[in-house]
Structure formats: structure tokens, C-alpha cells
Amino acid sequence: MEDAPHVVILGGGFGGISTALEIRARLSTSQARVTVVDKKDWFMVGFAKLWIIRGTRTFEESTAPLENLSKRDIGFVKADILDLNTVQRQVDTSKGRLSYDYLVVAMGAHLAPDQIPGLAEYGLNLYDHNHLRAIRQKLIDIKSGSVAIVISSMPYKCPPAPFEAAMLIDSLLSEIGSRESISLDVYSPGPMTLPAAGPKISERILDMIQQKDIYFHGSHKLLSVNKSEIIFEDTTKKFDILLAIPPHVVPAVVSDLTNSEPFIKIDRFGRTHIHNIYAVGDITTLSGGKGPVPKAGVFAEGEGAVVARDIISKILNDDAPQPYDGKGGCFIESGQNTASIIQVDAFVPSTTLSDSTQSNLEEKIQFEKDHLEGWLG
The missing domain is CATH 3.50.50.60 (FAD/NAD(P)-binding domain)
Incomplete structure (x- = not known):
């Protein structure tokens, strides 16, 4: 296992967890080691923050522990990320140094x-x-x-x-x-x-x-x-x-990956300009049909799955996967027990907005459940 390629994922949000779970679903521990690093020890679907403000939910009810990744043979380190050495392929954290073969930067934009x-x-x-x-x-x-x-x-x-x-x-x-x-x-x-x-x-x-x-x-x-x-x-x-x-800005510790741009430019496989370093989610810029792919968890999740498949293809010396399709949906709740869904196809490009219905709100609630319990239950 120690000889297996080490995939280090910086960030335990949508993009990071999606990447980790996809790799582990397809590769055994003898084929790849996977470690997620995050300064927090919980995951939350972002829209639940508004439910906390509204009073229909508490913080404790809206999170799941990242340590549960260990149930999937994925390592988790709760630590601050202090330094990135892309030449030596090392990440320094407040809990020690990690060496990597593949690095996925999924830290989210800093507010x-x-x-x-x-x-x-x-x-x-x-x-x-x-x-x-x-x-x-x-x-x-x-x-x-x-x-x-x-x-x-x-x-x-x-x-x-x-x-x-x-x-x-x-x-x-x-x-x-x-x-x-x-x-x-x-x-x-x-x-x-x-x-x-x-x-x-x-x-x-x-x-x-x-x-x-x-x-x-x-x-x-x-x-x-x-x-x-x-x-x-x-x-x-x-x-x-x-x-x-x-x-929104890129965290300083990975700012060298931006090439002085506001965010980290990636291609449709999540690849950056540095070999075997990937990035997903809010800290990236991925050009779509008329503009960049939106910054939202569902898009980070999709990008993460493609990054995982690209890493898997390299480890197995296999064909590259299909590129990220740029498709995803965001909910917009009305405050009257209904919600609409904004569907985006970033590379066509097209955007649609559904009517506001109770069934869409139920789908939103199920989306959160699928990610808290399905990913970290």
C-alpha cells in the first residue's frame, strides 16, 4: 500500500469529496492511497446556511463528519495547509508534511x-x-x-x-x-x-x-x-x-497556481498548467460557451469526478475519460415551501428556470440528504 500512488486532496467540500469517492470506488487501496486535508472536520451543503438563518435547521443538523471518509478507506487529516512545494511534490500542513504523486486543489474560494x-x-x-x-x-x-x-x-x-x-x-x-x-x-x-x-x-x-x-x-x-x-x-x-x-480570492498558499490570474485556470479534465496537479470548484476558471462555468457545489462535484477518472486513467495507463460536461442545477427557494431549479449546460450554452413547486423543494431536501448520508453516513 505504501508503494501505491498517493493522491492528496486539499479541501473536503463538494469537489474534494467527489474526487476521493470516485477514486476509491474504482481503485483499491493497493492501487492508490487517497488523503483529504481540510482545516475543518465537517461537510455542509451550502444552501443549508439559509435554512439556519430561517430557523428551520440548526448547524449541527446540517453537517456530517469528514472523519467518516475513513469508512471508505480514505484518509482524513484535519489541518491547516501551510505551504505547497510543486517541485518536491510536498504539502506542509499543521499536522506534518505530505508527499503526493497527484495533487487535487479543492479548497474553495477564500472570502x-x-x-x-x-x-x-x-x-x-x-x-x-x-x-x-x-x-x-x-x-x-x-x-x-x-x-x-x-x-x-x-x-x-x-x-x-x-x-x-x-x-x-x-x-x-x-x-x-x-x-x-x-x-x-x-x-x-x-x-x-x-x-x-x-x-x-x-x-x-x-x-x-x-x-x-x-x-x-x-x-x-x-x-x-x-x-x-x-x-x-x-x-x-x-x-x-x-x-x-x-x-472571493484564491487562498494564498496555492496562489502560485494562478499565473497572476484571479483564479486557477483549468481544462475540462481539471488539469492545471503543472503536471499532475489538478484543481476543481470555486478557485478555478473553466471557460464555457459564453463565460466561465458557474461557481457552485454541483459543478465542483462534476469536475471532481472527471479529475478522479483522469487520475485513474494515468495510474492504470488507460485511455483518458470523457471531459467534464459542464451540466448542473441550482435550487432557488421561494420562502413559500416551493423552489425552482436553474439548469445550466455551460458548454452549449443554455440555461433554463423551472416553475417554483413543492416537488422541487423536496428534491432540494433529498439532494442534501444524498450528500450528507450518501457520502459521509
């Missing part, structure tokens, strides 16, 4: 609120699990005023999430009885709700939120924040609660 002056001090991070309880409490406590959801830069992961968050917050405030006294606004640097999906889908999402008196403000470039104001390039807005999607 960087400090890039916007005042954002970390006066805003709450909608994507940070550490902020969820504080967000919920502030929403419960506010009796009147303004709740602002601000997309600070693009691209960002889970593109429909800010609009889904707005609708779930509308539902929460309506349930509490304070909604009529609170304005709810979404600000974006983009000209429409979902630029990558095109004007027709964007218009439908705009209609969904406007029916709930949620207002969208496009082409608003965020510059800074103070105690009560959001300063955009062309205007200033007051707020009482600021929920932000901070800028």
Missing part, C-alpha cells in the same frame, strides 16, 4: 471582506457559518428599517443564493410580523440578477423577488462601508442590517 474598507467591521457575511446565528438574531430583533444584501464583486459562488436569501428573509420577517416596516434590497455590481444566465432568466428572477417587494439594484459597485452607510461608486445607501457576499 475576503477585508478587501472592502469597513465591510468586515459593519457587515455580516452571508456565506460564513460563524455569522449565521448573529444574522438570524438581528433579523428577529429589527422592528423597522433597512436590510441590505450586497454582492461585493463577481464572480461569486452559488449565484442564485443572494436572491434566495432575500426571499427566505422576507418569509421570516413576515412570520415575525415586522416585514411591512422593513425594506429589503439586493445590490449587485452586475447589470441584472444573474448575468451568466442571460436576460430572460434574470428577468424571471427579478419578477420573483419584486412580487415580494424585494428591490434589486444593478450596476452598484461597492467601494466601502461605514456604520450606517454603504458607499457605492455612484451613490450612497443607508442600512440597518448589512448582509454581504464578500470578494
Whole structure:
């Protein structure tokens, strides 16, 4: 087993776990060793964060332990990743050094609120699990005023999430009885709700939120924040609660893989410009038909499976697999026990948006169950 090629996977999110499970499903421990490294010891489907804010779920109910990967003969190391030496093929972690034959970088984009002056001090991070309880409490406590959801830069992961968050917050405030006294606004640097999906889908999402008196403000470039104001390039807005999607950046420890680009460029097999180093998910740029493949867990999962098959083909000296197909779907919940599904085919390209139905919400719930229990149960 010690002589078997060692696949080291940095990150235990959708892309990392997908890669690990696909390799282990096809190769025995005598054919490949697989190790996942992550600074956290749990996995969560990202959209559950909004359920925690809404109050229908707790954090503990929404996670599964990464140590359960050991049941599949996959090693797990809970550690900070300190350094990457691509010449010596080594990764230094807070728990020691790992040598690799194949490296998969699946760490996810780092959220960087400090890039916007005042954002970390006066805003709450909608994507940070550490902020969820504080967000919920502030929403419960506010009796009147303004709740602002601000997309600070693009691209960002889970593109429909800010609009889904707005609708779930509308539902929460309506349930509490304070909604009529609170304005709810979404600000974006983009000209429409979902630029990558095109004007027709964007218009439908705009209609969904406007029916709930949620207002969208496009082409608003965020510059800074103070105690009560959001300063955009062309205007200033007051707020009482600021929920932000901070800028996304590549973690510094793997920034050398970017070639000075914002994210790590990959091909449709997840290959980077360095031999036997792959990358998947939010830290990558993979060009699609009209733009990059969206940053969302379902796309990282698909990329991870293809990366695994490419590594397997090299280990077995076999033919290369089919390239990543760029297909995936994201849910957008209405706050009324229904959800729509946005289906993307990035390389055609095409995007569709379904009607909002209860069955789609049930599919969303099942999606989470399949990943928590199916992957880590």
C-alpha cells in the first residue's frame, strides 16, 4: 500500500469529496492511497446556511463528519495547509508534511471582506457559518428599517443564493410580523440578477423577488462601508442590517497556481498548467460557451469526478475519460415551501428556470440528504 500512488486532496467540500469517492470506488487501496486535508472536520451543503438563518435547521443538523471518509478507506487529516512545494511534490500542513504523486486543489474560494474598507467591521457575511446565528438574531430583533444584501464583486459562488436569501428573509420577517416596516434590497455590481444566465432568466428572477417587494439594484459597485452607510461608486445607501457576499480570492498558499490570474485556470479534465496537479470548484476558471462555468457545489462535484477518472486513467495507463460536461442545477427557494431549479449546460450554452413547486423543494431536501448520508453516513 505504501508503494501505491498517493493522491492528496486539499479541501473536503463538494469537489474534494467527489474526487476521493470516485477514486476509491474504482481503485483499491493497493492501487492508490487517497488523503483529504481540510482545516475543518465537517461537510455542509451550502444552501443549508439559509435554512439556519430561517430557523428551520440548526448547524449541527446540517453537517456530517469528514472523519467518516475513513469508512471508505480514505484518509482524513484535519489541518491547516501551510505551504505547497510543486517541485518536491510536498504539502506542509499543521499536522506534518505530505508527499503526493497527484495533487487535487479543492479548497474553495477564500472570502475576503477585508478587501472592502469597513465591510468586515459593519457587515455580516452571508456565506460564513460563524455569522449565521448573529444574522438570524438581528433579523428577529429589527422592528423597522433597512436590510441590505450586497454582492461585493463577481464572480461569486452559488449565484442564485443572494436572491434566495432575500426571499427566505422576507418569509421570516413576515412570520415575525415586522416585514411591512422593513425594506429589503439586493445590490449587485452586475447589470441584472444573474448575468451568466442571460436576460430572460434574470428577468424571471427579478419578477420573483419584486412580487415580494424585494428591490434589486444593478450596476452598484461597492467601494466601502461605514456604520450606517454603504458607499457605492455612484451613490450612497443607508442600512440597518448589512448582509454581504464578500470578494472571493484564491487562498494564498496555492496562489502560485494562478499565473497572476484571479483564479486557477483549468481544462475540462481539471488539469492545471503543472503536471499532475489538478484543481476543481470555486478557485478555478473553466471557460464555457459564453463565460466561465458557474461557481457552485454541483459543478465542483462534476469536475471532481472527471479529475478522479483522469487520475485513474494515468495510474492504470488507460485511455483518458470523457471531459467534464459542464451540466448542473441550482435550487432557488421561494420562502413559500416551493423552489425552482436553474439548469445550466455551460458548454452549449443554455440555461433554463423551472416553475417554483413543492416537488422541487423536496428534491432540494433529498439532494442534501444524498450528500450528507450518501457520502459521509
